Amino acid sequence: MSAREVPGYCSFTKAIEHLGDRWSLLIVRQLGVFGPLGFNELTRSLPGRISRSVLIERLRRLETLGLVSRDESIGYRLTTVGTGLMPVLYALRGWAETWLPDDPAMMERDPDVVLGWLAQRVSKKHLPTEPVVLEFWPYEHDRHYWLVLQENLDPYGCLVDPLLDTGRYVYVQCALPTLLALARGRQRWSDACADGSLTATGEIGLCRRMTEWFAPITASMASAAD
Known part of the structure; x- marks a missing residue:
């Protein structure tokens, strides 16, 4: 057609x-x-x-x-x-x-700020016992960013590869607006995965659990994001 x-x-x-x-x-x-x-x-x-x-x-x-x-x-x-x-x-x-509230170029200017926002969205009740690294690959450029998650530890972002066990990496690809929406609490991880705006590859079990590691969006979170 x-x-x-x-x-x-x-x-x-x-x-x-x-x-x-x-x-x-x-x-x-x-x-x-x-x-x-x-x-x-x-x-x-x-x-x-x-x-x-x-x-x-x-x-x-x-x-x-x-x-x-x-x-x-x-x-x-x-x-x-x-x-x-x-x-x-x-x-x-x-x-x-x-x-469209944030400038996508912010990820290049202040990536540590965006990684900090992502860390704030983490649900510490559901973190994996062994460390997991989310490696973000924005479609718009070749730079990568890393977020390390582990039970009983504060999540933290990295601007260089933390070089942990590669079997514990989840490779996340999405557009910068999607990444910013997730970081600001304006989109659910489950929705981004379901509609194809985000794809995750790596160990299958970790990919399936990824959406559990982030807190659901609440009205107060959305208001704070604005």
Whole structure:
């Protein structure tokens, strides 16, 4: 089946073509949050700088699409169609707050900080009796990072290979955003393994137990992470 034959693909493409620029969704968001706004009010409320000509063009497009209407007395406002887009924008905001709060380059600038966050997520009640080394291989670059876990010892991170028994290594591959989400308590290890955003190789028994070594995410942890 080609991309064009996937159900909903054409609708998705149309949405991106009409609304996928820098300003359109921001305009919808401002009107949805603040209600009707005059042209000058809308210009001032938008983050960043938008020229008058660009704002005029975007508003005309949104009017043509039926998302925005203009009233001489109150200014621009969302139509019923435009209001129906707000739950999508709130969902997008929630996704961004979960996945995009940290700069992935932080792992290169301050890897010891990220390893410290990972160590804080460890559940000390379920640690292995013999030392286990999690060796992280981010997809984005060739640098590796290590986290050492053992019962009755505080977990600690290493920027060089601790050179322990290689039979006790679990090799973890994932993208930097996934690693940061795990470190900040925004994603469960079990979910990352289940959806394929993280893969683990090494001794099978250790790989199966890996998710037990990290505490479940709680509301207080998620709040602290933010």
